[in-house]
Structures are given as structure tokens and as C-alpha cells.
Amino acid sequence: MKMLINGKKVDARDKETIAVTNPADGEILDTVPAAGREDMDEALECSKSGFKKWNAISLMQKEKIFNRFYELLEENKKEIVSIHVLESGFSVRTCLFQYQGVPDLFKGYLESAKRLNGSILVPGTEAGHDGKTEKDLQMVVHEPLGTVLTIIPFNAPLMLFAYKVASALCAGNAVIVKPPTTNPLALIRITELLWEAGVPGDTLQLITGRGETVGPYLSADPRIHAVTLTGSTEVGVEIAETVAKRLAPCALELGGNDPYIVCEDADFETASREGINWRFNAAGQVCIAPKRFIVHNSLLQKFTEAAVAKAKSIEMGYGADRRAEIEAYLNRDFNELKPGTMKMNCLISERAAKGVEDKVNHTLAQGAKLLWGGRRQGAFYEPTVLGDVTKDMDIAKDLEIFGPVVPIIGFETPEEAVEIANSSRYGLSGCVYTRDWKLGMQMARQIASGGVVVNGVGVYRNMMQPFGGYKMSGVGREGFYTLEELTQKKVIVMKGFL
Structure with missing residues (x-):
């Protein structure tokens, strides 16, 4: 597939490409261009005219364009879901969930844009520089x-493309998309459909290439007026430092090591089932999945047994026929596909699986005990349970493992649980299970993270919420509630107008 620059599907000028593979078996699915500086400069220059075009289009006309996009999206559903399943290694259910969220996000952000009303300041409420404001019309737009x-x-990628691109477009901005290097194909196709629906080809562009090349070059250019990133904390810090030099805003959703606290009086069956299932979902590659299981000592053994039992029950999806599953489930709602016996999908790459393997081995070297799993085959990593984890180990603080690993840490008092939760530099999301709602609220207020769910899992995220993290988990928020972050406020004064 090609890059999408200035309304055209193009190769890199130097013809360099990157192979996109199925991580489950290494099959090469396609290639994409590896953008160079000249490619990126063209997109940056074109975006200036694209911004002017898009800003001149009314919200009513934008809505017509998006309505056509939804039709095209449905017409091309099989192609998009199929591509996404194969290039990502995800289950069909996970891909359907993402696909089905795309139109909802565009619709929601457009409705939010209709309500960016601005305001008129009440005349004569203060003296002003000359003491006369009674007849002045002061507008904030x-x-x-x-x-x-x-x-x-x-x-x-599908959901976060929609969160970022829909919000930016609905606020009137031009957009340059940098898709993930490993699995960009479905996003290329969706961007093509937005062009076909009527979004100008210089308003919305997509540049493929290696992250270490494309991200720094684009974010450093003054023709980029804001950056929104979901990724690692290390990359986020680099982006923040770069754009700070010209005082450009950025929204960063970064790493997390989310605490999952199970108190002595918790509904144990629910707490153990939900936490463990969500940790293993998508092979543990979920930003706001529970990652540190902080369990009261009275329940520690029981919780550990439940985690091991679940891990043992999971079938490894080494030879899964994803194409057959797509045919069987394509037209089902993702909510209908409740897993019975969970099948573990692969990670995004063998490199990612090796990273999980290294971090587990590091934790074992610090004294943790391997209770189940711990083996890797290519890009697959077994569901893994670690016992004897203490609060001074790296995994209990800042070592985020982006894979299907359950480290279990004991605590004695609510104060100790909160202390362990807050010992991390991260603060994305968290959970507290207790039958005492007052205690749950107290602990939720004390946990330093962008969200806390009491008696539920931290993956609770809806489109209205201001989603984001504390500390090194990022800055800025995503959600319909926060569309203002992609605009700037201007005061216009009509002196003596009234």
C-alpha cells in the first residue's frame, strides 16, 4: 500500500519500503513506503492549504462528508476487519470492537463541535482599561x-485513530497521521475512505515509516501546530521536549502500571474473574488493563490459585485460522462474542514477546516465583502468573510489562495498598474492589491516577470521559468532553458596538 500525501497515493521518493507481516506466522501481507524528509516536507507544505480549505467548510457540510464516510466504512467492513486481524494478530472480537467504535467517535466529536459556542462577556461587569465597558461587545471564540x-x-489503532483524527478534524484542523509501523494497513484504507467521502487530500494525509525517523522530524517542524500521541513514556518525553521549544501544545497518553486492589471484604469471585480475564485479554497489550495485582493477604492464596487456574485453561492460538473466523463472525456484534475458553493471541511482534520474556526473567531474578507460564514461541507468550512478588521489586513500581503477566503482591491495610499503588511513576488508571463504598471512595481519592474504578476494571473508558493520566502517564485528555484542547480561544472586542 502507499502513503497518502496531497490527495495522491505515493511511494517514498527513494523507493524504500517496510514489510508488514502477520505476527502470528511471519507471512508478509504487504509493504508500505518508508518516508524520507522530502516526502514529509511535501505533506507539511500541503497541510497549509489543506487547513485553509477545511476551515472554510461548515460543520453542516462536514457532517454530510462524515455521513458518506460511515456508508463507505460499512461497505468495506470485511476488507478493513480482515486486514486489521491479520496485520495485528488480534482476535476477531477485538478488531470488531475497534471497527464498531469508529463511526461513533466521529459522530460524537461532530456533535461536540456543534456545541463549541464560545461566549459573550456581560457588558459593564468591570471597569476595563478606560473605565468604559458598558457599550463594548466582548466575544470569546x-x-x-x-x-x-x-x-x-x-x-x-482503529479506535485511537478515530479519537485523534475525528477530534482534530471536527475542531477545524488539518491532520497528518503517523500510523504504527507494525500494522498501518487498515488505517491507510480508512484514510482513503475519508478522502473518498470528501475530506480534502491535503487536509488529511498519512505518512508511513519508522517511528524513530518520522515522529521526531514531523514534531520538530513549525508547520505542526500540535501533537497528539499514544505511546511509550520515553517517546512522549522526547515529543514534549521538542514541541516545548516553540510552545506548541501536545496531548500524550503514555505508559501505565495500573494497580488492581482487592480488599479483604471484596466480592472475590467478581474481583478475581474480571481482573484476571482483562489482564489476559489481547495478550495483555492494553494500556489501562490491570498490571499490578495488589491483594489482601487473607485472599492472597485464593487469588493466586484462581489466576493459575485461569492461565491453565487458556488455549494458545498458535494455529488459529483467522480468515475462517472472520468469515464466521464478521457480521456479529462484538458484544455477542463472549469468550468461553479464552484463546491467547500473539503479541504484535516477536520483538515485543522477547521484551516480555526479558522483563519476566528480570522479575524472577529479583526473587519472584514462576507459578505458571513463562515460555515464548515466536510472537506468542504464555499466560504467566508470578507469586512472591514484593513491593520493592521493579514490577511492583515502574516496570510495565505489556503482555499477559499477572504479578501478585500482598498487603495488610488499605493504607499499605494505596502506598504500593502510588509507588509507581505512572498514574493512568486503577481499580479498588471492596463492599465498603465509603472505603472505596476514600482509596479512589488517594490513588494518584487519571481514573479509578471502584468494583470494576480500570479498562472502563467511554467516549465522554476526559481520559488521560497523572505523573509520567501523560498530559492532556481525550474524549468528547475535551474537544477544546484542539482549539485556541480568541477574544474579539467590538468597542462601543452596544
């Missing part, structure tokens, strides 16, 4: 930022 660079991660 929202204006788009310019060109927004959206950097999309591998683990939820």
Missing part, C-alpha cells in the same frame, strides 16, 4: 490550531 500530528499506537 474558538479557533482551530492549524495542523495536528497524530501518532497512533499498534495496540488499538
Whole structure:
């Protein structure tokens, strides 16, 4: 497939390409261009005219364009879901969930844009510089930022494309998309459909290439007026440092090591089932999945047994026929596909699986005990349970493992549980299970993270919420509630108008 620059499908000028493979078996699915500086400069220059075009289109006309996009999306559903399943290694259910969220996000952000009303300040409420404001009309309006660079991660690319691109477009901005290097194909296809629906080809562009090349070059260019990224904390810090030099805004959703606290009085069956299932979902490649299981000592043994039993029951999906599953489930709602016996999909790459393997081995070297799993085959990593984890180990603090690993840490008092939860530099999401709602609220207020769910899993995220993290988990928020973050406020004064 090609890059999408200035309304054209193009190769890199130097013809360099990157292979896109099925991580489950190594099959080469396609190639994409590896963009160079000249390719990126063309997109950056074109985005200036694209911004002017898009900003001149009314919201009513934008809505017509998006309505056509939804039709095209449905017409091309099989192709998009099939591509996404094969290039990502995800289950069909996971891909359907992401696909079905795309139109909802575009619709929601458009409705939010209709409500960016601005305001009129009440005349005569204060003296002003000359003591005369009674006859002045003072208006506060929202204006788009310019060109927004959206950097999309591998683990939820369809949904996060929609969160970032829909919000930027609905706020009136031009957009340059940097899709994930490992699995960009479905996003290329979706961007083509947005062009076909009527979004100008210089308003929305997509540049493929290696993250270490494309991201730094684009974010450093003054023709980029804002950056929104979901990715690692290390990359996020680099982006923040780069754009700070010209005072450009950025929204960063970064790493997390989310605490999952199970108190002595918790509904044990629910707490153990939900936490363990969600940790193993998508092979553990979920930003806001529970990652540190902080369990009261009275329940520690019982919880450990439940985790091991679940891990033992999971079938490894080494030889799964994804194409057959797509045919069987394509037209089902993802909510209908409740897993019975969970089948473990692969990670995004063998490199990612090796990273999980290394971090587990590091934790074992620090004194943890391997209770189940711990073996890798290519890009697959077994569901793994670690016992004897203490609060001073790296995994209990800042070592985020982006894979199907359950480390279990004991605690004695609610204060100790909160202390362990807050010992991490991260603060994305968290959970507390207790039958005492007052205690749950107290602990939720004390946990330093962007969200806390009491008696539920931290993957609770809906489109209205201001989603984001504390500390090194990022800055800025995503959600319909936060569309203003992609605009800037201007005050217009009509002196003596009234």
C-alpha cells in the first residue's frame, strides 16, 4: 500500500519500503513506503492549504462528508476487519470492537463541535482599561490550531485513530497521521475512505515509516501546530521536549502500571474473574488493563490459585485460522462474542514477546516465583502468573510489562495498598474492589491516577470521559468532553458596538 500525501497515493521518493507481516506466522501481507524528509516536507507544505480549505467548510457540510464516510466504512467492513486481524494478530472480537467504535467517535466529536459556542462577556461587569465597558461587545471564540500530528499506537489503532483524527478534524484542523509501523494497513484504507467521502487530500494525509525517523522530524517542524500521541513514556518525553521549544501544545497518553486492589471484604469471585480475564485479554497489550495485582493477604492464596487456574485453561492460538473466523463472525456484534475458553493471541511482534520474556526473567531474578507460564514461541507468550512478588521489586513500581503477566503482591491495610499503588511513576488508571463504598471512595481519592474504578476494571473508558493520566502517564485528555484542547480561544472586542 502507499502513503497518502496531497490527495495522491505515493511511494517514498527513494523507493524504500517496510514489510508488514502477520505476527502470528511471519507471512508478509504487504509493504508500505518508508518516508524520507522530502516526502514529509511535501505533506507539511500541503497541510497549509489543506487547513485553509477545511476551515472554510461548515460543520453542516462536514457532517454530510462524515455521513458518506460511515456508508463507505460499512461497505468495506470485511476488507478493513480482515486486514486489521491479520496485520495485528488480534482476535476477531477485538478488531470488531475497534471497527464498531469508529463511526461513533466521529459522530460524537461532530456533535461536540456543534456545541463549541464560545461566549459573550456581560457588558459593564468591570471597569476595563478606560473605565468604559458598558457599550463594548466582548466575544470569546474558538479557533482551530492549524495542523495536528497524530501518532497512533499498534495496540488499538482503529479506535485511537478515530479519537485523534475525528477530534482534530471536527475542531477545524488539518491532520497528518503517523500510523504504527507494525500494522498501518487498515488505517491507510480508512484514510482513503475519508478522502473518498470528501475530506480534502491535503487536509488529511498519512505518512508511513519508522517511528524513530518520522515522529521526531514531523514534531520538530513549525508547520505542526500540535501533537497528539499514544505511546511509550520515553517517546512522549522526547515529543514534549521538542514541541516545548516553540510552545506548541501536545496531548500524550503514555505508559501505565495500573494497580488492581482487592480488599479483604471484596466480592472475590467478581474481583478475581474480571481482573484476571482483562489482564489476559489481547495478550495483555492494553494500556489501562490491570498490571499490578495488589491483594489482601487473607485472599492472597485464593487469588493466586484462581489466576493459575485461569492461565491453565487458556488455549494458545498458535494455529488459529483467522480468515475462517472472520468469515464466521464478521457480521456479529462484538458484544455477542463472549469468550468461553479464552484463546491467547500473539503479541504484535516477536520483538515485543522477547521484551516480555526479558522483563519476566528480570522479575524472577529479583526473587519472584514462576507459578505458571513463562515460555515464548515466536510472537506468542504464555499466560504467566508470578507469586512472591514484593513491593520493592521493579514490577511492583515502574516496570510495565505489556503482555499477559499477572504479578501478585500482598498487603495488610488499605493504607499499605494505596502506598504500593502510588509507588509507581505512572498514574493512568486503577481499580479498588471492596463492599465498603465509603472505603472505596476514600482509596479512589488517594490513588494518584487519571481514573479509578471502584468494583470494576480500570479498562472502563467511554467516549465522554476526559481520559488521560497523572505523573509520567501523560498530559492532556481525550474524549468528547475535551474537544477544546484542539482549539485556541480568541477574544474579539467590538468597542462601543452596544
